[in-house]
Amino acid sequence: MPDNPSLIERCEVRERLFEGHFLQAWRDTVRLPDGSQATREYLVHPGAVVIVPLLEGSDGHYRVVLERQFRYPVGQVMIELPAGKLDAGEDPLPCARRELLEETGYSAAQWARAGQMHLAIAYSTEVIHIYFARGLTAGQRQLDAGEFLEVFTATPEELMTWCRQGQVTDAKTLACALWLHNVLSGAWPLDWQVSPSTDTP
CATH class of the missing domain: 3.90.79.10 (Nucleoside Triphosphate Pyrophosphohydrolase)
Incomplete structure (x- = not known):
């Protein structure tokens, strides 16, 4: 099923908060579909x-x-x-x-x-x-x-x-x-x- 473009959030600024042995924590400023801004904090995991x-x-x-x-x-x-x-x-x-x-x-x-499977889609890339x-x-x-x-x-x-x-x-x-x-x-x-x-x- 193709993505609905009206739901996509676009990253504008990316800030790394933490880098550990295998996990990284990031905070992104994103542009929402309605044009407003929000922040997203999440973990990058190698899988x-x-x-x-x-x-x-x-x-x-x-x-x-x-x-x-x-x-x-x-x-x-x-x-x-x-x-x-x-x-x-x-x-x-x-x-x-x-x-x-x-x-x-x-x-x-x-x-x-x-x-x-994506283990925790709200806050992790795992x-x-x-x-x-x-x-x-x-x-x-x-x-x-x-x-x-x-x-x-x-x-x-x-x-x-x-x-x-x-x-x-x-x-x-x-x-x-x-x-x-x-x-x-x-x-x-x-x-x-x-x-x-x-x-x-």
């Missing part, structure tokens, strides 16, 4: 990936690989899917392969790109690319220094229940639970591709 790893059991049913991790800004241990930020110039699929291996120890025989992974092989985790997380598995039904009950509040995991439900039902088919010969970047 990220999230992975829905499917572990097939002997009964043919899938379990989802999940993580528990303390997230300092909200002060809580969160249930979430494996994820990580893109390095400068990095393509999303190699990033997804790297993050899955580093955080969980799993490599995947097949990958499928599901789509992308785009998260969604990947599904299956044909998992367990290996050794390679956590970054200072990274502490617990890996566990759950049935898709358990994950959906936790989402409904408010035990899962992480936005990317909530969105991917919707994807998972529709993929497993056959409503949203995926284009599965064989992984390269190794999942080590």
Whole structure:
């Protein structure tokens, strides 16, 4: 669907407020569609990936690989899917392969790109690319220094229940639970591709 030109805001002045390790904060003065001015404060983020790893059991049913991790800004241990930020110039699929291996120890025989999501459109440029992974092989985790997380598995039904009950509040995991439900039902088919010969970047 094309953009409606009558809704577009035009940047006139841009001011960088903060530059951190991977985040930048900006304040722009913009011209609104009616000709008046306003300011917009937002974060520039390099982008990220999230992975829905499917572990097939002997009964043919899938379990989802999940993580528990303390997230300092909200002060809580969160249930979430494996994820990580893109390095400068990095393509999303190699990033997804790297993050899955580093955080969980799993490599995947097949990958499928599901789509992308904008995590916080009012104040951040962050785009998260969604990947599904299956044909998992367990290996050794390679956590970054200072990274502490617990890996566990759950049935898709358990994950959906936790989402409904408010035990899962992480936005990317909530969105991917919707994807998972529709993929497993056959409503949203995926284009599965064989992984390269190794999942080590």
